[in-house]
Amino acid sequence: MSFQISIGGFIAVYIFMVTAFAGWVIIGRVPAILHTPLMSGSNFVHGIVVVGGIFTLLNASTPLEQAIGFVAVLLGAGNVAGGFAVTQRMLAMFQTSGHPTKHPKHAKRAALAAVKSISPKKA
Amino acid sequence: MLITISQLIIGSVDLIAAFLLMFGLWRMASPVTAPSGILVAGVGMLAAVVASFLYVFTVDAVAKPHLPLNIGLAAAALIIGAGVAWWCGRKVAITAMPQAVALFNGMGGGAAGAIAAVELFGSQTHGVGPLVVTLLGALIGSISLSGSVIAWAKLDALLKKPLHVPGLQIFNGVVLLACLMVGAYIVFAAVGGAAPVLTMPHLIEIFFGIALLYGILMTLPIGGADMPVVISVYNAFTGLAVGLEGFVLQNPALMIAGMLVGAAGLLLTLLMAKAMNRSVAKILFASFGPGKKRKQGAIKGSLKPVQASDAGIFMRYAKSVIIVPGYGLAVSQGQGKLYDFVKLLQAAGVSVKFAIHPVAGRMPGQMDVLLAEAGVPYDLIVQLADVNEEFKDADVALVIGANDVVNPEARTDKTSPIYGMPILNADQAKKCYVVKRGDGKGYAGIVNPLFYADNTFMVYGDAAAVCVSMTEAVRGLGAPAAAA
Structure with a gap:
């Protein structure tokens, strides 16, 4: 038994077609307020290219292939890590009036504002 | 085993x-x-x-x-x-998010291009089909890499002005054509249909060189306000390149993830272009030329400047205020100060909302993130389609650092370059305050009749400084009963 994956031309087109439709539907649900995190999030998703980079580098057999493969993994890893870091940071900032201060930075700022409002600065 | x-x-x-x-x-x-x-x-x-x-x-x-x-x-x-x-990613300022996203996106495109390069240099792809797919992925990935780097440089203000060279678009077309021809020649040479004039590695190097050059040339003429579209396009490009290389490597996870992002980027690109009322092709291949001059009809009315403190106190006694933030607010880093002022208004019982235009900022939804960073709860932030009817019932529309997105010319003047673009109806509010640094024009380079309307008053100054003066003026009235 072999688990070698083999995707012929037509199957590939089918996969692309179905995924494109799915992507269109999934992304269409995202509200405009989240479009920046969505963009950096989808940016993170295509960072999976790093997996292809690792595969290519492990199979490299000449110095040139090793050098380019190294660059591929380097850039792919940057894409993944950077994309995740900024997306996660941005999403942590969104909050409702209901539960105001989950974010530590905001909790601090809210506390400062509260202190200020009690003792107004004399200008 | x-x-x-x-x-x-x-x-x-x-x-x-x-x-x-x-x-x-x-x-x-x-x-x-x-x-x-x-x-x-x-x-x-x-x-x-x-x-x-x-x-x-x-x-x-x-x-x-x-x-x-x-x-x-x-x-x-x-x-x-x-x-x-x-x-x-941890350190970068939230205002610099578009640059960061452009850069990380370019890295993904570069990785896809590099994978293709290894496949090509190692002659690991056989047959016309896989070879064409590899080359296509290499082309798109390379364009995404160099284009994103230029976009990053523009957003980071390293490159200040869009490049306007007559005939550049035709030259770019020739460069792209040359790249495609080199690619076609590589395929012919590889399957043995043509004797290579140059050795294969040289051909591949030339192919990547031209592809990278095209990405640079394509991005240079595009102006700052069109960046939301450009970033979306390159995001879609990288996704597509990753998907294509996924096929070459026979890895369905890459194919699915790449194509998913490709579809996402395409959808966002179309949304942005629709919000600007310009076609994607026009944004990418034609820029707002400085040469295209148009006579604007005489504008009735005059500019009426008021003090920030007066504007602040007026809003304190209003029932409802809708704020239209624009890129100018982000430039002056005034989001936090604006929200301090809003909290004072809310404490005094004023209903406050933020109305966001889809293309406010330098990437889709950037203004929403900037407000979120300042601590504004997202239920106060409303989008154009949901808020536009409410302007006519609002006492005050506070336009702060925005210009073209509130220009009523887009509704009425067919000759206007922004005609047909959906705008926020700030002019329909009972009173409109416009916070602006000076009498400058917006990105589209046109005069905004809103500023001259009878119910509009201009508050001149840096957005952050104006917010501080408004806050101080309202605080000076003494704490209202509602706020403990």
Whole structure:
């Protein structure tokens, strides 16, 4: 038994077609307020290219292939890590009036504002 | 046996990862579920990366002797690349988010291009079909890499002005055509239909060189306010390149993730272009030329300047205020100060909302993120379609650092360059305050009749400074009963 994956031309087109439709539907649900995190999030998703980079580098057999493969993994890893870091940071900032201060930075700022409002600065 | 087991594990983990990535994006449908969505996607990604090291058991006999070095290189590249990018991603200011996203996106495109380069230099792809797909992925990935770097430089204000050279668009077309022809020649030479004039490595080098050059040339003429569209386009490009290389490597997880992002980028691109009422082709291949002059009809009325403190006190006694923030607010870093003022108004019983235009800022939804960073709850932030009817019932529209998105000319004047663009109806509010640094024109370079309307008053000054004066003026009235 072999688990070698083999995707012929037509199957590939089918996969692309179905995924494109799915992507269109999934992304269409995202509200405009989240479009920046969505963009950096989808940016993170295509960072999976790093997996292809690792595969290519492990199979490299000449110095040139090793050098380019190294660059591929380097850039792919940057894409993944950077994309995740900024997306996660941005999403942590969104909050409702209901539960105001989950974010530590905001909790601090809210506390400062509260202190200020009690003792107004004399200008 | 070992090969079969590794293939089984890699296949299963990639399948799960592909599902988790899609599910993560699915959870982006609401600000409540989105933070867990990105974590879910992150777990999937981590699993896929760890599992990919099992490929060591499947390498060919040719690569076997190099394996120890290759594993070391892969680990080093992962640690350096991820470490540096993680650190940058944590440090970067939220206002600089468009640059960061452009840069990380370019890295993805570069990675896809590099994978294609290894395949091509190693002559690992056989047959016309796979070869064409590899070259196409290489072309799109390279354009995305160099284009994103230029976009980053523009957003980071390293490159100040869009480049306007007559005939540049035609030249760009020739460059792209040349690239496609070199690619076609590579295919012919590889399948033996043509005798190579140059050696294969040279042809491949030329192909990548032209592709990278095209990405630079294509992005240089595009102006700052069109950047939301450009970033979306390159995001889609990178996704597409990753998907195509996924096919070459026979990795369905890459195909699915890449195509998913391709569709996402396309959808966002179309949304942005629609919000600007310009076609994607026009944004990418024609810029607002400085030469196209148009006579604007005489504008009735005059500019009426008022003090920031007066504007602040007026809003304190209004019932409802709708704020229209624009890029100028972000430039002056006034979001936090604006929200301080809003909190005072809310404490005094004024209903306050933020109305966001889809193209406010330098990337789709950037203004929403900037307000979120300042601590504004997202239920106060409303989008154009949901808020536009409410302007006519609002006492005050406070336009702060925005211009073209509130220009009523877009509704009425057919000759206007922004005619047909959906705008925020700030002119329909009972009173309109416009906070602006000076009498400058907006990005489109046209005079805004809103500023001259009878019910509009101009507050001149830096957005952040104006917010501070308004806050002080309202505080000076004494604490209202509602606020303890």
